Amino acid sequence: MPQPLEVLTKSLLLAAEKAGADAADTKAVRARSVSVDVRGGKLEQAERAEGTDIGLRVFVGKRCATVSASDTSDRTIAEMAERAVAMAREAPEDPHVGLAEPDQLAKDWDTEALQLVDPTSEPSPEALQEDAAATEAAALAVKGVSQLQSASAGYSAQQIFLATSNGFEGGFGRTNRGLSCVAIAGSGTGMERDYDGDNRLFQSDLRQADAIGRTAAERALARLGARKPPTGTFPVLFDERVASSLIGHLLGAVNGNAVARGASFLRHAMGEAVLPDHLSLTEDPHRPRVGGSRPFDGEGLPTRRRMIVENGVLKGWTLDLASARKLGMPPTGNAGRGTSSGPSPTVFNVSLTQGEASRDDLIRDMGTGLIVTSMIGSTINPNTGDYSRGASGLWVENGEITHAINECTIAGNLRDMLRAIVPANDARTHLSRVVPSLLVPGMTLAGA
Structure with a gap:
């Protein structure tokens, strides 16, 4: 036994x-x-x-x-x-x-x-x-x-x-x-x-x-007959399946280890607007039936609900004990750890404010642009926020989906992208990261 x-x-x-x-x-x-x-x-x-x-x-x-x-x-x-x-x-x-x-x-x-x-x-x-x-x-x-x-x-x-x-x-x-x-x-x-x-x-x-x-x-079936997109600046809608990756870059930039090393494009942004004014990003480790929930963190500190971004303004870093001491701040109860490694700052459950419009509404209003449904590879500079990724998805003309897209590169700067996002109302609320489809009004597209 x-x-x-x-x-x-x-x-x-x-x-x-x-x-x-x-x-x-x-x-x-x-x-x-x-x-x-x-x-x-x-x-x-x-x-x-x-x-x-x-x-x-x-x-x-x-x-x-x-x-x-x-x-x-x-x-x-x-x-x-x-x-x-x-x-x-x-x-x-x-x-x-x-x-x-x-x-x-x-x-x-x-x-x-x-x-x-x-x-x-x-x-x-x-x-x-x-x-x-x-x-x-x-x-x-x-x-x-x-x-x-x-x-x-x-x-x-x-x-x-x-x-x-x-x-x-x-x-x-x-x-x-x-x-x-x-x-x-x-x-x-x-x-x-x-x-x-x-x-x-x-x-x-x-x-x-x-x-x-x-x-x-x-x-x-929707991906059949894919072609390359035109090169230029277009609105890009990140489908709900991949939209959490954008918020993931924000979370990485407010991680205490990255901030303490100076390797974050948001290292000087505390108290500044990083999302649209009406959006907030909330962590809640106590949501029932959610995989990221836990009563205490990997160092035995109590977990708690906190505002990472409130009404667009960055309110706090994600800190374990060591990163908190480096930055001279109190820990936030966010130590994650395995059995083979020491603690490191980790977010548990986060939710982004959902919008009022549906995904279909955003597609209709975006005119001509790209819906990203999957991504591969990445070239992201954590210090500047410069962003470039391979993507595939669906092309939109005059507010309607016309055909599939592949062999595409999308590029921009995360600081600008995050500040301009428009959320839909289609987030799955049972996930640890509750993030709806996100429209970025303008990104650079190029056929690979």
Whole structure:
């Protein structure tokens, strides 16, 4: 019988103390997952994985080191601690490392209110296969779809436990259920593919298999007959599927590590307008049934709702303890970490203010331009915000979609792009990043 995670973390802390560490923290994760792929109505692949990972970070003065393992034996734990302390003694000093002060640590939380664990039973492999097969059948039933690259269904569950040598202990669980499909339309060199899928914490929230298959097929068909766009300056609508990448660049620019290094195009923008005046960007780690929710961060600090951008104005950086100390600011409870790495600033759940217009309204009003549905590669300068990416999607003439576009490059400057965005009202509210389709009124387009 495997040891409880809280027992493993206590053993790691005791071993670190015995090995000579001045302080330590540890994370343990126990996970299991099962996934099924179907092709041609038959099972193509099935995988199951179970395991426990443990990670230990030790401090010797102002030096630190992190080690991890998937073996939880007493011998391995002792060796991990000895190795970590030896590594820390050789590491350079960092005046900003260290555990939280006791009064900074989370003390009360309600994991039940977050609804992160589906109480229903784990689905059987047969049930997963049935869902994947139903998704494939729905896609193949759409005229023009020649084959499927994949139809997949999966389930995972994990337990997480964090402990520190200055008194913090806490854990929570999370489940996930996924279903996806990649459809292929056309033939020969004219083949095109596209996808659809859904991931939810609760099985009962998952979209229906036939809807996912149909949507993947329709998206693949819409990409047939793609051509290069004209070169020039046009409005660009980032489809809801890819729009969160724009907000992701903003989030990267307000990350405490980037700001502390001076490697951010927003490093001097605190208190300045970075979005349109009527838009706000909010982080809320306590949204029920959302994958990014958590009661405390990777350093044991309480998570909380906060405004990153309020009415267009940048209000705060995303900070873990180390980046907060570097910048001389209080931490924001945003440390994310794995078992094999130390903490770093991470946002958990963010939502951008949605607009009043629908996606169709924006397409009608944009006149002639590009709807971006997928992107590849990127050349983005984090210091200046200069932006260039390969893109494909749909061309709009006189407010109507006319044909597919590929082999296209879109370019601009993120500071200007973000300040000018026009949001639709089509964001999926169950996602960790709730971002609607976003219209940028003017970007440079060029056929690759």
